Amino acid sequence: MGSFSWRPGVLAGLFFLAAGAAAAELRIGLSADVTTMDPHFVAAQPNLTAQQHVFDSLVRTDERSRPVPGIATWRTPDPLTWEFTLRKGVKFHDGSELTTGDVVFSLERPFTITGSPGGFQTYVRPIVAKEIVDRYTVRLKTAAPYGALLQDLAEVMIVSKQAAAKATGEDFDKGRAAVGTGPYRLVRFARGDRIELARHEEYWGGRLPWDRLTLLILPADPVRTAALLSGQIDAIEHVPTADIARLRKNTAFRLEQTVSWRTIFLHVDQGRDRPPGVLSKAGKPLDRNPFKDLRVRQAMSKAINRPAIAERVMEGLALPAANVVSPSVFGHDPAVKPDAYDPGGAKKLLAEAGYPDGFAVTLATPNNRYINDEQVAQTVAQMFSRIGIATKVEAMPLSVYFGRARNKDFGVALLGWGSRAADLSLRSLTAIPDAEKGYGAWNWGGYANPGLDEMVAQSLGTVDPVKREALARGASALAAREVAIIPLHYQVVTWAMRKGLTYSARTDEFTFAHHFKPQ
Amino acid sequence: MLSFALRRLLQSVIVLLIMSGLVFAGVYAIGNPIDILINPQADQAEIAAATKALGLDQPLWRQYWNFIAGAFAGDLGRSFAANTPAAALIFERMPATIELALAAMVMAVALGIPLGLVAGLKAESWIGRTIMAGSILGFSLPTFWVGLMLIMVFSVWLGWLPPTGRGQVVMVLGLPVSFLTRDGLLHLFMPALNLALFQLSLLIRLTRAGTREALAQDYVRFARAKGLSMSHVLRVHVLKNVLIPVVTVTGLEFGSLIAFAIVTETIFAWPGMGKLLIDSINVLDRPVIVAYLLIIVLLFVLINLLVDLAYTALDPRVRLAGRST
Numbered sequence: 001m002g003s004f005s006w007r008p009g010v011l012a013g014l015f016f017l018a019a020g021a022a023a024a025e026l027r028i029g030l031s032a033d034v035t036t037m038d039p040h041f042v043a044a045q046p047n048l049t050a051q052q053h054v055f056d057s058l059v060r061t062d063e064r065s066r067p068v069p070g071i072a073t074w075r076t077p078d079p080l081t082w083e084f085t086l087r088k089g090v091k092f093h094d095g096s097e098l099t100t101g102d103v104v105f106s107l108e109r110p111f112t113i114t115g116s117p118g119g120f121q122t123y124v125r126p127i128v129a130k131e132i133v134d135r136y137t138v139r140l141k142t143a144a145p146y147g148a149l150l151q152d153l154a155e156v157m158i159v160s161k162q163a164a165a166k167a168t169g170e171d172f173d174k175g176r177a178a179v180g181t182g183p184y185r186l187v188r189f190a191r192g193d194r195i196e197l198a199r200h201e202e203y204w205g206g207r208l209p210w211d212r213l214t215l216l217i218l219p220a221d222p223v224r225t226a227a228l229l230s231g232q233i234d235a236i237e238h239v240p241t242a243d244i245a246r247l248r249k250n251t252a253f254r255l256e257q258t259v260s261w262r263t264i265f266l267h268v269d270q271g272r273d274r275p276p277g278v279l280s281k282a283g284k285p286l287d288r289n290p291f292k293d294l295r296v297r298q299a300m301s302k303a304i305n306r307p308a309i310a311e312r313v314m315e316g317l318a319l320p321a322a323n324v325v326s327p328s329v330f331g332h333d334p335a336v337k338p339d340a341y342d343p344g345g346a347k348k349l350l351a352e353a354g355y356p357d358g359f360a361v362t363l364a365t366p367n368n369r370y371i372n373d374e375q376v377a378q379t380v381a382q383m384f385s386r387i388g389i390a391t392k393v394e395a396m397p398l399s400v401y402f403g404r405a406r407n408k409d410f411g412v413a414l415l416g417w418g419s420r421a422a423d424l425s426l427r428s429l430t431a432i433p434d435a436e437k438g439y440g441a442w443n444w445g446g447y448a449n450p451g452l453d454e455m456v457a458q459s460l461g462t463v464d465p466v467k468r469e470a471l472a473r474g475a476s477a478l479a480a481r482e483v484a485i486i487p488l489h490y491q492v493v494t495w496a497m498r499k500g501l502t503y504s505a506r507t508d509e510f511t512f513a514h515h516f517k518p519q
Numbered sequence: 520m521l522s523f524a525l526r527r528l529l530q531s532v533i534v535l536l537i538m539s540g541l542v543f544a545g546v547y548a549i550g551n552p553i554d555i556l557i558n559p560q561a562d563q564a565e566i567a568a569a570t571k572a573l574g575l576d577q578p579l580w581r582q583y584w585n586f587i588a589g590a591f592a593g594d595l596g597r598s599f600a601a602n603t604p605a606a607a608l609i610f611e612r613m614p615a616t617i618e619l620a621l622a623a624m625v626m627a628v629a630l631g632i633p634l635g636l637v638a639g640l641k642a643e644s645w646i647g648r649t650i651m652a653g654s655i656l657g658f659s660l661p662t663f664w665v666g667l668m669l670i671m672v673f674s675v676w677l678g679w680l681p682p683t684g685r686g687q688v689v690m691v692l693g694l695p696v697s698f699l700t701r702d703g704l705l706h707l708f709m710p711a712l713n714l715a716l717f718q719l720s721l722l723i724r725l726t727r728a729g730t731r732e733a734l735a736q737d738y739v740r741f742a743r744a745k746g747l748s749m750s751h752v753l754r755v756h757v758l759k760n761v762l763i764p765v766v767t768v769t770g771l772e773f774g775s776l777i778a779f780a781i782v783t784e785t786i787f788a789w790p791g792m793g794k795l796l797i798d799s800i801n802v803l804d805r806p807v808i809v810a811y812l813l814i815i816v817l818l819f820v821l822i823n824l825l826v827d828l829a830y831t832a833l834d835p836r837v838r839l840a841g842r843s844t
Contacts, residue, residue, distance in 0.1 A: 033798045035601040042600060043558035117556035117569050117599045152560075169602030191601065192612060192798065193685060193790030216684060218788050219798075222667055223683055227788075230674035230682045399803050403550030417559070428560065438562025 026210040029218040029236040038172040039157035055157035055180030067150035079145035086136040091202040093185035100138040105161035123152035147468040151420040183514045235497035237511040258505035260493040261418040266486040271446015275411035277362030297483035299349035303387040305341040321487035328507040331422025331472030346387040358388025364410040367395040422476040423459040430484040447484040531820040552803035596806030605806040616791030620776040622711035627718035635726020657720030666786035683788035710787040729761035770826030
């Protein structure tokens with residue numbers, strides 16, 4: 001099986017496809033390792049990317065990450081009940097029909113997984129009862145109204161009860177248990193190397209243009225680009241920033257871009273009296289925490305020249321941010337605009353807050369997680385220093401960074417967050433930490449505003465999507481006014497492919513073969 | 520002989536114990552895998568439950584004790600990220616790395632010794648100088664850069680070779696190998712060459728130095744004076760003496776080839792153990808990291824043992840310590 005040679009025969013290949021001939025293969029280079037094909041083991045995006053080819057979720061999401069009907073439609077007879085009606089004739093790869101028994105089994109399976117470092121329980125915990133009405137209808141009950149259930153269910157893939165009932169992780173990796181209703185069936189999972197799939201001929205979503213699909217694991221940036229340039233593969237995800245300009249000029253390739261759901265922002269420690277690394281310029285502890293003063297946070301936000309970061313540091317791969325979620329995401333309030341760059345105003349605010357001479361902070365950042373993360377932090381540090389907040393950057397690999405952040409080692413810390421909804425984001429990022437309610441698990445800054453939490457709770461507790469979005473926008477706007485976090489930019493995500501292909505770029509950064517189309 | 524092997528074994532067990540302890544503590548000091556692998560939407564209770572499920576809530580000494588107890592029972596733990604026994608994960612990937620390292624070694628030996636001989640015999644000629652200049656490049660250019668250049672030239676510009684991945688594999692004695700298929704060989708060539716480059720240069724220099732030294736020896740001159748042909752002298756007198764350090768270095772360097780295949784594997788997306796290690800370090804998948812290093816140390820011990828044995832076969836003057844006692 002040679003590489004799909006397209007350069008001499010691109011036209012011939014297209015005729016081939018147009019004629020509906022079967023022998024076509026699509027090869028996609030993925031940017032991160034897929035650790036297992038068990039869709040309920042660890043909720044890591046690279047794994048979900050591969051698994052979503054094999055399995056469907058009860059709820060699918062469109063390019064803007066909004067819930068849309070897929071294998072099921074839904075309605076809410078009352079705020080505590082979600083009734084899902086399965087599409088008739090949805091076939092698993094083994095030929096059996098999808099029923100509500102498989103759905104209920106799949107929604108319970110996350111609780112039976114042992115030894116997982118980060119499972120899927122969080123998505124199914126709100127469901128307190130599952131009632132099978134008939135072969136195609138199931139009612140899910142929540143204890144309290146919960147509007148984000150659809151977004152949560154979009155993450156939980158439906159497996160075949162018969163195939164997965166006693167399956168281990170190895171059974172999924174070997175393909176015995178990896179029986180789904182998705183567009184492709186698993187042929188071979190070669191960990192760290194590739195995932196070979198074949199078209200599911202009875203796929204409910206219609207006929208797909210490629211009968212074979214190979215997902216290659218190519219985490220090294222230059223290698224991914226080289227594989228595309230050489231014609232070994234047809235498309236890549238997460239195009240390295242350095243290669244975008246070159247690929248754009250090359251007429252043999254096309255790029256597809258969209259705003260990602262990932263917001264890059266700063267957590268500033270406004271909870272404790274003595275946040276680490278926040279000192280006077282002489283290195284003495286300050287008598288109070290300056291970040292507790294809204295004016296200081298506003299000054300910091302005004303000090304940042306976001307367009308410059310987006311244009312220069314991010315080489316155009318970012319949009320200035322104001323909301324906790326990016327423009328395409330549910331609950332983004334378009335009325336909230338990014339703070340304009342205003343160092344003069346920032347200095348004035350600092351002086352009003354009692355820091356005419358500024359102070360010193362340490363800004364912590366990962367250096368291998370987000371696009372140009374360390375350079376962004378260095379730039380922000382210089383901008384802070386310009387208004388008198390002398391800023392030192394402490395950069396480290398993600399494996400060290402997250403642990404230290406959770407230990408509250410940082411006064412100012414950079415983080416990126418992708419979420420399907422603003423209220424979900426705020427629940428994790430700015431809510432007062434409360435293990436009972438499950439709020440504030442990532443509130444590194446210690447921002448505390450019961451009023452905002454109340455709005456988030458109200459939004460999450462609203463089942464009607466239109467009303468919920470209005471509430472989520474209100475919460476997002478309040479967080480922005482209060483500078484609960486300091487948003488920097490929304491990342492832009494890029495795919496590159498050979499000419500003759502199109503991709504409907506997804507805001508959630510997922511790469512799905514079934515979203516590629518011959519032009 | 521037996522006592523020699525036994526002593527080696529005992530030494531290696533001690534090495535393994537010390538190393539596993541160091542790695543364990545090291546990974547522990549870096550951070551908590553839960554922080555990286557946790558579902559971002561998980562709440563505090565779920566984070567605590569996941570920590571407990573992996574045994575990470577226990578004190579470090581107890582975690583280590585559990586690991587050692589498991590290891591002696593033949594269980595190196597389950598990968599946090601892959602939901603698979605760590606040892607199985609490594610053995611699944613090992614054939615690819617061994618194949619790559621062997622291919623690189625064969626390339627290095629097959630090219631290095633003849634080139635070194637030529638360079639030694641014709642040290643002052645342009646060919647000898649060219650070979651030496653080439654070997655300096657092989658030494659000094661960083662592997663990742665050479666790898667990328669190889670890909671640029673042979674895959675992107677010329678389109679002769681596939682840039683990444685392992686080609687078609689066939690099962691031989693239950694092991695997947697790729698050098699028996701055309702597709703496999705095409706995929707193997709560039710990464711093996713890239714990995715071989717350093718060893719190749721090393722062997723050229725070693726062989727050249729050994730050849731020049733041997734040529735100046737009395738026994739060589741005597742053999743020539745006796746009227747033996749140059750090729751006979753080379754084969755019997757020169758090469759045999761040159762080979763002693765070459766065998767040592769090749770053997771020892773084979774271990775390095777395996778251990779340092781990481782860079783080449785990363786560049787060529789070769790699905791070997793090294794790539795597994797990098798991925799595991801990124802998510803602090805401790806069982807895999809520890810198991811990998813244990814297995815590498817074992818490999819080194821084994822290779823050293825084989826080198827010592829090969830040594831005695833080549834040079835009867837060398838006695839294994841322990842044989843005489």
